[in-house]
Amino acid sequence: xxxxxxxxxxxxxxxxxxxxxxxxxxxxxxxxxxxxxxxxxxxxxxxxxxxxxxxxxxxxxxxxxxxxxxxxxxxxxxxxxxxxxxxxxxxxxxxxxxxxxxxxxxxxxxxxxxxxxxxxxxxxxxxxxxxxxxxxxxxxxxxxxxxxxxxxxxxxxxxxxxxxxxxxxxxxxxxxxxxxxxxxxxxxxxxxxxxxxxxxxxxxxxxxxxxxxxxxxxxxxxxxxxxxxxxxxxxxxxxxxxxxxxxxxxxxxxxxxxxxxxxxxxxxxxxxxxxxxxxxxxxxxxxxxxxxxxxxxxxxxxxxxxxxxxxxxxxxxxxxxxxxxxxxxxxxxxxxxxxxxxxxxxxxxxxxxxxxxxxxxxxxxxxxxxxxxxxxxxxxxxxxxxxxxxxxxxxxxxxxxxxxxxxxxxxxxxxxxxxxxxxxxxxxxxxxxxxxxxxxxxxxxxxxxxxxxxxxxxxxxxxxxxxxxxxxxxxxxxxxxxxxxxxxxxxxxxxxxxxxxxxxxxxxxxxxxxxxxxxxxxxxxxxxxxxxxxxxxxxxxxxxxxxxxxxxxxxxxxxxxxxxxxxxxxxxxxxxx
Amino acid sequence: xxxxxxxxxxxxxxxxxxxxxxxxxxxxxxxxxxxxxxxxxxxxxxxxxxxxxxxxxxxxxxxxxxxxxxxxxxxxxxxxxxxxxxxxxxxxxxxxxxxxxxxxxxxxxxxxxxxxxxxxxxxxxxxxxxxxxxxxxxxxxxxxxx
Numbered sequence: 001x002x003x004x005x006x007x008x009x010x011x012x013x014x015x016x017x018x019x020x021x022x023x024x025x026x027x028x029x030x031x032x033x034x035x036x037x038x039x040x041x042x043x044x045x046x047x048x049x050x051x052x053x054x055x056x057x058x059x060x061x062x063x064x065x066x067x068x069x070x071x072x073x074x075x076x077x078x079x080x081x082x083x084x085x086x087x088x089x090x091x092x093x094x095x096x097x098x099x100x101x102x103x104x105x106x107x108x109x110x111x112x113x114x115x116x117x118x119x120x121x122x123x124x125x126x127x128x129x130x131x132x133x134x135x136x137x138x139x140x141x142x143x144x145x146x147x148x149x150x151x152x153x154x155x156x157x158x159x160x161x162x163x164x165x166x167x168x169x170x171x172x173x174x175x176x177x178x179x180x181x182x183x184x185x186x187x188x189x190x191x192x193x194x195x196x197x198x199x200x201x202x203x204x205x206x207x208x209x210x211x212x213x214x215x216x217x218x219x220x221x222x223x224x225x226x227x228x229x230x231x232x233x234x235x236x237x238x239x240x241x242x243x244x245x246x247x248x249x250x251x252x253x254x255x256x257x258x259x260x261x262x263x264x265x266x267x268x269x270x271x272x273x274x275x276x277x278x279x280x281x282x283x284x285x286x287x288x289x290x291x292x293x294x295x296x297x298x299x300x301x302x303x304x305x306x307x308x309x310x311x312x313x314x315x316x317x318x319x320x321x322x323x324x325x326x327x328x329x330x331x332x333x334x335x336x337x338x339x340x341x342x343x344x345x346x347x348x349x350x351x352x353x354x355x356x357x358x359x360x361x362x363x364x365x366x367x368x369x370x371x372x373x374x375x376x377x378x379x380x381x382x383x384x385x386x387x388x389x390x391x392x393x394x395x396x397x398x399x400x401x402x403x404x405x406x407x408x409x410x411x412x413x414x415x416x417x418x419x420x421x422x423x424x425x426x427x428x429x430x431x432x433x434x435x436x437x438x439x440x441x442x443x444x445x446x447x448x449x450x451x452x453x454x455x456x457x458x459x460x461x462x463x464x465x466x467x468x469x470x471x472x473x474x475x476x477x478x479x480x481x482x483x484x485x486x487x488x489x490x491x492x493x494x495x496x497x498x499x500x501x502x503x504x505x506x507x508x509x510x511x512x513x514x515x516x517x518x519x520x521x522x523x524x525x526x527x528x529x530x531x532x533x534x535x536x537x538x539x540x541x542x543x544x545x546x547x548x549x550x551x552x553x554x555x556x557x558x559x560x561x562x563x564x565x566x567x568x569x570x571x572x573x574x575x576x577x
Numbered sequence: 578x579x580x581x582x583x584x585x586x587x588x589x590x591x592x593x594x595x596x597x598x599x600x601x602x603x604x605x606x607x608x609x610x611x612x613x614x615x616x617x618x619x620x621x622x623x624x625x626x627x628x629x630x631x632x633x634x635x636x637x638x639x640x641x642x643x644x645x646x647x648x649x650x651x652x653x654x655x656x657x658x659x660x661x662x663x664x665x666x667x668x669x670x671x672x673x674x675x676x677x678x679x680x681x682x683x684x685x686x687x688x689x690x691x692x693x694x695x696x697x698x699x700x701x702x703x704x705x706x707x708x709x710x711x712x713x714x715x716x717x718x719x720x721x722x723x
Binding site for chain 2: 366375
């Protein structure tokens with residue numbers, strides 16, 4: 001009767017609605033908070049990295065400035081002649097190495113022609129000529145100079161710290177070599193996480209330190225980045241004073257670039273800070289995935305939470321929707337049942353009205369026929385007609401007509417008394433009277449079904465408060481059921497008796513009995529074992545309703561193939577709830 | 578037989594039969610006449626009232642409840658207003674007691690279910706006549722006593 005698809009689509013739309021309504025705010029809140037978290041966390045990480053780079057830039061600048069200052073102090077305080085003495089120079093170097101943890105490798109004094117006039121250190125570089133080297137030319141132009149890292153004459157990376165000294169009417173260069181390894185260590189100590197990598201490059205993008213791994217950007221690309229970063233930055237001589245000024249630099253001095261699609265595959269953060277007044281650049285790189293690791297971790301966690309929540313919501317939605325739709329199905333079914341019941345009741349009412357109408361219409365012609373028969377009988381009373389040979393036969397026939405007419409009248413009267421509307425008005429009722437009436441009404445039907453109806457009524461039964469119409473209905477239903485239960489005929493016995501404060505009314509048949517399996521359901525509305533169209537399944541439930549309303553009880557005993565007895569107990573006093 | 582006694586009693590009882598079935602009326606009138614009763618007939622409530630207005634000596638009215646036009650109950654009300662001493666017996670095809678009870682409350686003497694046995698009918702008519710006579714006597718006696 002009801003479309004399965006309707007309920008399915010109802011379930012679907014309910015699931016969808018519940019799911020969307022529940023998930024949308026969750027997703028919205030997650031998106032907003034994760035975006036906020038994302039940006040603020042990135043900012044924090046970036047700031048942290050900038051701070052780190054800046055700190056190390058200061059350290060390195062400080063390191064260089066310190067080395068330069070030391071050499072300068074030496075040049076200022078010690079007369080040039082002392083440097084020319086190799087033994088004295090050796091002593092100075094020894095002291096420098098002791099105080100600076102071996103950062104200084106060697107020292108030398110170079111004259112204005114680029115000839116090293118004095119040298120102290122592990123190599124034999126006395127009389128080495130530096131006139132053509134770049135560092136020498138630069139050192140001659142500036143008062144203080146820190147060279148790029150180069151291999152030099154000895155074949156190992158190092159850089160030179162040089163101070164120009166004016167003495168004995170000539171210019172000298174006091175130079176010291178700073179060990180690359182200890183400098184490299186200083187830079188390499190700048191590392192965070194798994195992929196943090198720090199290194200120094202010069203303006204040409206050449207490495208000044210030895211990175212542990214390959215850098216994310218090549219020299220050409222680095223030059224571009226450096227050009228952008230150093231725009232507007234002054235390019236003066238590096239000196240301890242300028243280094244001290246540099247140390248007070250703000251974070252803004254650190255540039256942050258994101259290099260997409262590096263050799264490693266992912267995005268790489270590249271932070272650059274100018275060193276040595278822009279001659280060098282401290283570069284720090286770290287994979288984004290590494291730098292923002294906990295951010296991505298949090299993001300994954302929240303995605304997982306949303307996914308889990310979504311699945312949970314979906315399950316709940318399905319569960320709740322199914323339960324609700326089942327309720328709706330049940331309610332619909334109940335409503336259908338009610339509708340059927342109403343239709344059945346309407347049918348019964350119209351059948352009753354029809355029967356009453358027919359009975360009433362038949363009464364008038366019946367009355368005329370009986371009057372006519374009576375009139376003919378009256379006429380046959382005349383003396384001369386009495387002598388007619390067929391007189392006796394005619395009288396017999398007319399009496400027969402009158403008698404059968406009387407039967408018809410009885411039937412129509414019973415029909416009318418039954419078919420009239422059920423009147424629930426309660427009044428004192430003599431149960432025996434109603435039993436007799438109903439037994440008589442059913443007699444014709446019982447006769448056709450080859451059933452013998454007998455009544456066994458207790459005398460002096462007190463009247464009970466009840467609606468006669470309803471009690472009639474109960475009896476007619478029970479008697480009809482009993483006759484139906486005896487397909488091959490049998491005995492139907494209706495008996496009454498007084499028991500305590502109740503009138504007991506039994507309707508017993510010798511029919512087929514009720515199987516145990518059906519026993520629990522016989523009073524259910526619309527439960528019937530009769531073929532479709534034969535029984536409404538309402539009879540016993542109506543009986544049950546009426547008897548319960550009267551404060552009575554109805555019960556049944558049945559033995560298969562031997563018969564069934566319905567017991568009705570009706571209280572003498574009105575005992576309604 | 579008892580028929581003679583009945584006939585003796587029937588003499589002088591004037592009955593008005595009211596029904597919309599002409600065949601029923603005519604036959605019943607003939608049968609009653611045969612038993613010594615004087616019977617008038619009327620096909621409707623209005624006609625019944627006319628007959629009563631004309632012939633003052635009607636004792637008992639046999640009134641069908643279900644008629645077109647003026648219904649039996651309405652006719653009964655009007656009869657009781659215009660002729661309070663005339664006894665009315667209702668003839669009903671309905672098995673509903675309500676109609677009969679209403680009729681009784683309005684002053685009908687009794688009711689009979691259609692179709693009815695002649696003996697029952699006669700018995701009721703005689704009872705009605707007896708009561709009318711009794712009431713008339715009491716009314717006359719009452720009138721005479723100061």
